Amino acid sequence: MSKYYELSPQSSQGFLSPEKLIELIILSFENYLFDEETAKRETEMRLQSLIEMGADKELIDAYQASQPIKCTIFNDDKSSFFSFDINVNQALFIMPSCEDLSENNLTEAVTKLASICNYKLDVEED
Secondary structure, rough: OEEEEEEEEEEOOOOHHHHHHHHHHHHHHOEEEEHHHHHHHHHHHHHHHHHHHHOOOHHHHHHHOOOOOEEEEOOOOOEEEEEEOOOOOOOOOEEEEHHHHHOOHHHHHHHHHHHOEEEEEEEEEE
8 A cells, every 4th residue: 555645735724726836845945847748638538537437526516627737746846746636726736756756856845745734634544
């Protein structure tokens, strides 16, 4: 079983807008990339899988309405990174796994991201 970080608002706070998240990342990290096209392709692939599996209409509708932006944050020498999708009213699900992030010394950067967003950092298992 793998463990992954998920960042979401504190109980009394709502989600930050995609624009605000992007602004905070630009101000707080030196090496980042925003990629709307890759996020759209990945969302379309997930959508097709959901349709083929006969997923609930609400889930399919949510994927069809989404406008994700993939964000990748790199370490100083750009030899390792983590990524997540930025979307309206959605938590940040960090990839790769917690173990991989730890091996690549990126756990501190994920913690920093949670802090600048004032989001809580949870560990999810798949």
